[in-house]
Each structure stands twice: as C-alpha cells, then as structure tokens.
Amino acid sequence: MVNYLAVLIAAVVSFLVGWAWYSKPVFGKVWMSLMGLKKEPKHEGMAKNLVIGFLGTLVTAYVVAYFVDMLGYMTALSGMMVGFWAWLGFVATTTVGGVLWENKPWSLWLLNNGHNLVTLLIIGAIVGAWV
Numbered sequence: 001m002v003n004y005l006a007v008l009i010a011a012v013v014s015f016l017v018g019w020a021w022y023s024k025p026v027f028g029k030v031w032m033s034l035m036g037l038k039k040e041p042k043h044e045g046m047a048k049n050l051v052i053g054f055l056g057t058l059v060t061a062y063v064v065a066y067f068v069d070m071l072g073y074m075t076a077l078s079g080m081m082v083g084f085w086a087w088l089g090f091v092a093t094t095t096v097g098g099v100l101w102e103n104k105p106w107s108l109w110l111l112n113n114g115h116n117l118v119t120l121l122i123i124g125a126i127v128g129a130w131v
Contacts, residue, residue: 002065006130010061011128014119015054021115034108057119064120065127079128083120091116 022028032040064086068079092113098104 002062002069003127003130007058007061007065007128009130010045010065010123010126011054011058014061014123015057017119018053018057018115026075026109026117031108031111034105034111043049059126060120061123064123065131068128069131073128074131075126076129079126079131080121081124082128083122083124086124087113087117087120091107091120098106 020026022031064079064083065085067082071078071082073079073082095109095113095116099106099109
C-alpha cells in the first residue's frame with residue numbers, strides 16, 4: 001500500500017532540491033546560459049508554474065511509490081533502484097529528443113537530467129524507506 005505521507009514528503013524534498021539545483025549559486029547561471037537567456041525570466045505567472053510543477057512532482061512521487069509497493073520493495077536502496085530505472089527507461093531516453101530534434105546542447109541535457117536523476121533517487125529512497 002502506498003504511504004501518502006511518504007509521497008508528500010518525497011515530493012516536497014524533491015521540489016526543494018529542484019529549487020536549489022536551478023538557483024544562481026548552484027546551476028542557475030549555467031542553466032540560463034545554456035537556455036540562451038540573457039536575463040532572468042519574468043516572475044509573472046510564477047505562482048501558477050510553481051503549483052503545476054509541484055503537482056507534477058507529486059504525481060511522480062506517487063508513481064514511484066506505486067512501483068516500489070507493487071514490486072514489494074521495502075528499503076531506501078531498493079526504492080532508489082526503482083528511481084534509477086525509471087529515470088533511465090523513461091526520462092533520460094525521452095528527453096534526448098531535445099538534443100536530437102530541438103538543437104539543445106548535450107550539456108543542457110546533462111544538467112537537466114542530472115537533476116531528474118537526483119530527484120528520482122531521492123523520491124525512491126524516501127518512499128522505499130517508508131513502505
């Protein structure tokens with residue numbers, strides 16, 4: 001059975017990691033450069049974007065928790081394995097299209113997918129530990 005509190009906590013932690021990852025002191029300036037942005041994006045509609053982004057993270061955390069439960073895993077490490085395989089099979093492979101067809105640089109793919117991998121590992125660890 002999916003632990004909804006674990007899903008919520010995993011989503012919040014993952015969301016905070018994303019906020020830190022894309023902040024200026026970490027990778028924010030690099031991300032802006034790779035995206036071709038000369039100045040910071042406008043903050044108009046930021047609240048809506050943050051809510052929608054969090055809801056997406058919440059869905060991701062629930063799906064990882066569902067997979068962890070379905071497989072009968074009950075440790076942080078096994079949850080991280082689910083997060084890794086989900087990243088490799090679904091995220092890393094589908095986002096490569098941005099490089100192949102949208103002329104995005106590989107370095108942007110690496111930056112964004114580094115974030116995706118880290119957050120899926122965190123989500124997996126949290127929900128795996130709290131099954």
